[in-house]
Amino acid sequence: MYSFTKPKKKPIFKEDTKLWLIFIGVSLILYIGFAMFLEIKVLLYKKDINKFNNQIANLNKELITISKEKEFIFTQKALYENIMVKNELMKNSIKNLLDLIPDPITLNSIYFDKNRLIIYGITPTKEIYNMLMLPPLESIFTQTKTYFYQMPNGWYKFKSENYLKDSQ
Amino acid sequence: MKLNIKIPKIPKITIYGIDVIKNFLFFTLFIIITLLAIAVLISPAVSSYKKAKKEYLKTKYELDTITLSYKEKLKELNKLKSKNQKVLNDFKKDFNYKNFKLFSSKYMYITSIKEINKTTFDKNFLKTTYILKADIKSPKNFYNLVDALKNYKNVIRIYFPINFIKNKEDINLTLKIEHYKLKDAQNALLKAH
Numbered sequence: 001m002y003s004f005t006k007p008k009k010k011p012i013f014k015e016d017t018k019l020w021l022i023f024i025g026v027s028l029i030l031y032i033g034f035a036m037f038l039e040i041k042v043l044l045y046k047k048d049i050n051k052f053n054n055q056i057a058n059l060n061k062e063l064i065t066i067s068k069e070k071e072f073i074f075t076q077k078a079l080y081e082n083i084m085v086k087n088e089l090m091k092n093s094i095k096n097l098l099d100l101i102p103d104p105i106t107l108n109s110i111y112f113d114k115n116r117l118i119i120y121g122i123t124p125t126k127e128i129y130n131m132l133m134l135p136p137l138e139s140i141f142t143q144t145k146t147y148f149y150q151m152p153n154g155w156y157k158f159k160s161e162n163y164l165k166d167s168q
Numbered sequence: 169m170k171l172n173i174k175i176p177k178i179p180k181i182t183i184y185g186i187d188v189i190k191n192f193l194f195f196t197l198f199i200i201i202t203l204l205a206i207a208v209l210i211s212p213a214v215s216s217y218k219k220a221k222k223e224y225l226k227t228k229y230e231l232d233t234i235t236l237s238y239k240e241k242l243k244e245l246n247k248l249k250s251k252n253q254k255v256l257n258d259f260k261k262d263f264n265y266k267n268f269k270l271f272s273s274k275y276m277y278i279t280s281i282k283e284i285n286k287t288t289f290d291k292n293f294l295k296t297t298y299i300l301k302a303d304i305k306s307p308k309n310f311y312n313l314v315d316a317l318k319n320y321k322n323v324i325r326i327y328f329p330i331n332f333i334k335n336k337e338d339i340n341l342t343l344k345i346e347h348y349k350l351k352d353a354q355n356a357l358l359k360a361h
Binding site: 016017020023024027028031032034035038039041042045046048049052053055056059060062063066067069070072073075076077079080083084086087088090091094095098107108109110111112113114 | 186187190191194197198201202205206209210213214216217220221223224227228230231234235237238241242244245248249252255256258259290292293307310311314315317318323324325326327328329330331332333334348350
């Protein structure tokens with residue numbers, strides 16, 4: 001049999017079917033692409049969150065260190081001030097005790113200890129000592145003992161021992 | 169045996185050569201694929217994205233707050249350090265006999281300083297006790313020395329027993345001094361930087 005037209009290859013899909021398949025395929029790729037994009041963003045966020053958490057942990061450690069360092073500075077400051085105050089108090093207590101010594105009495109030696117004061121000196125008479133020096137010593141110390149030794153010129157050498165019961 | 173099943177034939181409706189039924193079926197397929205993609209792919213992805221973003225923002229806010237707090241605390245610490253620079257430096261320095269003698273020469277003549285004891289004080293400090301012997305002109309020199317210790321480069325405490333003995337024109341003074349320093353000054357120095 002003879003035909004006037006040449007045979008054409010019959011396509012598997014018609015034009016409109018091809019269009020639909022391409023459209024559906026591209027849409028599917030776009031959906032998958034969008035979902036992947038979101039998942040990648042999630043992964044990046046998670047990576048950042050981990051990084052932030054590490055930074056937070058480090059900063060918390062740093063904050064603890066700072067807090068300890070501050071505390072230690074306050075400890076040093078408190079100790080320093082305490083020492084300076086104690087020096088000042090000790091200076092004032094010695095000054096006050098030495099100011100108590102009346103003019104007629106001469107001191108040879110004075111020994112300050114934590115709870116004890118020992119004074120060696122010379123007094124013209126026992127009465128002067130007992131009137132001018134003993135009362136203030138008795139008002140400060142809980143126990144006071146005085147020993148007199150007469151000198152050839154009639155004056156007295158004395159040793160005064162004064163004790164505090166508690167440390168002050 | 170031959171099965172005699174009749175498959176209903178879909179009628180072919182065309183408008184201007186377009187197959188309406190086929191296109192309608194493709195459109196339905198597209199809608200189904202889209203809905204399935206939303207349900208299976210996009211919706212869980214959006215949900216986890218939202219969750220991750222929320223957590224990200226929360227963590228970032230927390231980080232920003234802690235960073236701000238850290239900067240403030242660091243600023244406070246540096247301010248505290250600079251305010252107490254003298255105290256901090258004084259605790260790091262070793263006691264130098266010659267330097268102390270020179271410093272005290274304004275007030276007294278030191279004849280001897282002897283170390284008698286070294287102990288740990290309050291875990292972090294080292295307390296060294298010395299016996300100091302000196303000659304002074306009057307007790308006022310002693311008071312002035314105590315006052316001047318506030319400006320000295322070491323932390324020194326004057327301690328009992330203190331003995332004043334009159335010797336002709338001078339007074340022989342014997343007293344205990346305690347020098348306080350950081351037990352591990354090197355570590356404290358590193359810690360400070």
